[in-house]
Amino acid sequence: MSGETYLVYGEVYLLTPSSSSWNHDGDPVELLQINESVSEFRQALKENPRFLQDKVKHYFKENTHRLTLSMSPDESYLEKQAQAEEEKLQKKIQALSDGDRKEIYDKGLELLDAQSKTQDASCLPALKVSDIEPTIPVTPVQxxxxxxxxxxxxxxxxxxxxxxxxxxxxxxxxxxxxxxxxxxxxxxxxxxxxxxxxxxxxxxxxxxxxxxxxxxxxxxxxxxxxxxxxxxxxxxxxxxxxxxxxxxxxxxxxxxxxxDDEERLRVLVMMSAQELANGISYSGHMYAMTRSSRHLTPAGDLRETFSGMDQVKFMKRIAEMSDLSQVIRTLxxxxxxxxxxxxxxxxxxxxxxxxxxxxxxxxxxxxxxxxxxxxxxxxxxxxxxxxxxxxxxxxxxxxxELNFSPCQMKTLFPMPFPVNFVSESIRTVPFSHEDYASLCVLARMMTAKFLHGEIREKGGAYGGGARMGGGVFTFYSYRDPNSVQTLSAFRRGVDWAKSGQFTQQDIDEAKLSVFSAVDSPVAPSNKGMGLFLSGVTDEMKQSHRERLFAVTHKNLVDVAERYLGVGQRTCGVTILGPENDTIKKDPSWIVK
The missing domain is CATH 3.30.830.10 (Metalloenzyme, LuxS/M16 peptidase-like)
Incomplete structure (x- = not known):
């Protein structure tokens, strides 16, 4: 930014808090005189130690000019909304002429064709893999x-x-x-x-x-x-x-x-339970990913206990308890x-x-x-x-738990919202394994070159993709109007990777994406935390870095066939979303 730009930005930042009063004939300069206001406040407190209490009493407790607004949910809201949308859709369809219908159909085919084409990004400036530093800086600890x-x-x-x-x-x-x-x-x-x-x-x-x-x-x-x-x-x-x-x-x-303060504990329990319940509609894909990996590793099972749907259900039960004495004895x-x-x-x-x-x-x-x-x-x-x-x-x-036996499980959690959060997790390899780097690159490449187009652009979901971490390769979609169709898109993504229908440029872009996360700035407060928490040394990070550089087209096809192919994978599937008749009729699914 130039000096002039900084000046304009500073003026806007300074005047924004004053805009509300200014718009209602207030004096904006008066609001900027903070020191004067603080001095008046301190003088008022000195003259009357109960200054704040008196103001609260006058403006809140004894103020008769008040409005009480109560809101209660409509139990049939979703049904009414769906019916209204269906009626509106049918009304618009009935108003279409044969020519209008043909035009809409042709435009749909044009859009599908445009979405399926590979865009030419050669005119855009871009980094190269060769621009990336080959080594990481060492973080000394004592x-x-x-x-x-x-x-x-x-x-x-x-x-x-x-x-x-x-x-x-x-x-x-x-x-x-x-x-x-x-x-x-x-x-x-x-x-x-x-x-x-x-x-x-x-x-x-x-x-x-x-x-x-x-x-x-x-x-x-x-x-x-x-x-x-x-x-x-x-x-x-x-x-x-x-x-x-x-x-x-x-x-x-x-x-x-x-x-042992039951009253305070109840307030905190209610707040925690409400936060967990509210989080499902905003971060449902995280809950779906946690659940889908539950039966694939021992760590995945414990994560579900601590931060998954099991914990949401448990906290809901605790919040509904009339007597918290058992909890007070447990803490x-x-x-x-x-x-x-x-x-x-x-x-x-x-x-x-x-x-x-x-x-x-x-x-x-x-x-x-x-x-x-x-x-x-x-x-x-x-x-x-x-x-x-x-x-x-x-x-x-x-x-x-070296005798742990992973198992496949498909679970549907019916939820009172009209979109789905879909996840499929596959057990693969740990961080130090030679194939871990290839799976990381494959996840980024599948996300950018296949899954984004299929799940978001064609499917209409807010987002979707694949990620690799914790020994588990995970597909996911976020706020998705589809469910079973998205699972099919995941499988088509695996077939696409196994077929090798991607270029060296696609691989390089995926590597750059992985390195953007690996090389993201680490605050001084977090330096050395990888070693402290996970035991991952600088030498192990450097080995992983070298494997990322060395990933080839053949490596990506190989790991897709070895770990993601049907019959060679142990996977879990979870969907959070509305009632689904197709899944209910399928005996391989568990409906919660």
Whole structure:
């Protein structure tokens, strides 16, 4: 941008907040005099400490000029909408002459022909694969301990911020508590802790930190499809001067969380259940992909438990419970297993100047929570210890289910909306396998050169494509008017790939697309996180990079035939969408 452009942009940005008052004969200059308004507000508070309370009382509590609006859903809305659309369509059809019908038909054929043609993109500027850097920069980390807990330190230009993570294993937690773990993660930082109620805790988090959160983690092993790590990730950041306050908040959460406030818990449960239910209509393809891969790997099964339709159903049941005493008794049991320093490893990203101070504060934090440390036996015997690198002094404890038997399953979830979210997942290979890179390139190429045209342009879906990750090759469509037809498009996409009807330019474009994700900028706060969470080293990333460069036409046809061909694949299929008579009549489908 030129200096003049920046000036115009700044003026627009400055005046936009004033436009509402300005349009109603207000003074825009007065709204820009922020300091004067703040001074008046402070003076008003000084003269009357109950200034805000009085305003709330005057304008809200005792204000008789109010309107109450109630909205209730029409149970037959979708039927009425479909009927109105059908009547409107029939009315327009009846008004067409024979000439109009022929013209529409001919234009439809013209459109189909145009959609099937390959566009000439040679006139457009483009990168070449040869323009991509052949090697990745190395991210140095140091491994140490704090209070007996392994810690990864990564020096980064974080601009005065300290980023703290802690991975807590689920290996010692009883299996029957699994479904409750996402709920525990969502409420543990919102119920209050120590001497703070939940409001005070929230205020301190906003005042002293950039946020504190806990989330579930299911991490597929990079070498074996049937090995994975399960845990929860503690995540927070703060300015270096607030580091003692941040660790004090975490200490209170470890030592004395308020998990017995049923009224507060009910509010959080209702909010969580509503968010999950609302998310289906916006991210239904994610739920479909999670479900379709459920029976293909052990990690996929746990992901469905933590973040799939099983979790949506579970939270709906919890939200409908009149008595949450059972949940209140369950949360401390989970806390006992998760917030245990014996099952933890930590990571810190900050500037070199603040690293020693941060290490000292982390050591102090570990002493504060040492009472929670207790060695517990894993509930499973099939635990495998994997060392990060030979020189590193700590290990990741993975669950190994080498006797896992993947199975095929097709599931329909009837939903009260008129579009479908379709997914088909196929078990393939882990990250370190030599064919993984070829499958990544194949997924991008199929998306751009075949599936986009078939599913979006011809089929009318909002979007669709294929992706490779976690040892699973997944097809998907988003807000799709079709269901069974889209599954046929997935199969035609496999046939297209097996036939080899693509050019070297198509392959290069797919590689560029893959590298755009592989080489996307990594914030200083996230440097080293691949190693910390997944055990994926810079050497493993470089090997994967070299395999991406080396992918050929023959490789793509080979992996399509070997992993995606009918009879050589283990797959799962899931559809979220309206009632489907065709699927109901098919005994191979399970209708929920």
């Amino acid at each position: 491994i140490s301990t704090a209070g007996g807990v392994p810690v990864q330190y990564c020096e980064q230009p974080t601009n005065g911020l300290v980023y703290f993570r802690a991975m807590c294993s689920l290996n010692t937690m009883p299996e029957e508590l699994r479904l409750y773990v996402p709920l525990f993660c969502s409420v543990i930082t919102k119920m209050g802790c120590g001497a703070l109620d939940y409001r005070q805790q929230s205020q301190q988090m906003e005042l002293r930190t950039g946020g504190m959160s806990v989330s579930t983690q299911v991490i597929q092993d990079s070498t074996q499809l049937d090995m994975y790590e399960q845990g929860v990730l503690l995540n927070s950041s703060c300015l270096d001067r607030n580091l003692p306050h941040m660790f004090e908040l975490w200490s209170d959460i470890f030592n004395s969380p308020h998990l 401390p049991r989970i806390k006992k297993h998760l917030l245990n320093p014996d099952n933890m490893r930590c990571a810190v990203n900050t500037t070199p100047q603040k690293m020693s101070d941060t290490a000292a504060q982390l050591e102090s934090f570990m002493k504060d929570v040492s009472e929670n440390r207790k060695e517990r036996k894993p509930v499973r015997s099939n635990i495998v210890e994997v060392r990060y690198q030979q020189a590193y002094s700590y290990v990741r404890k993975l669950i190994s």
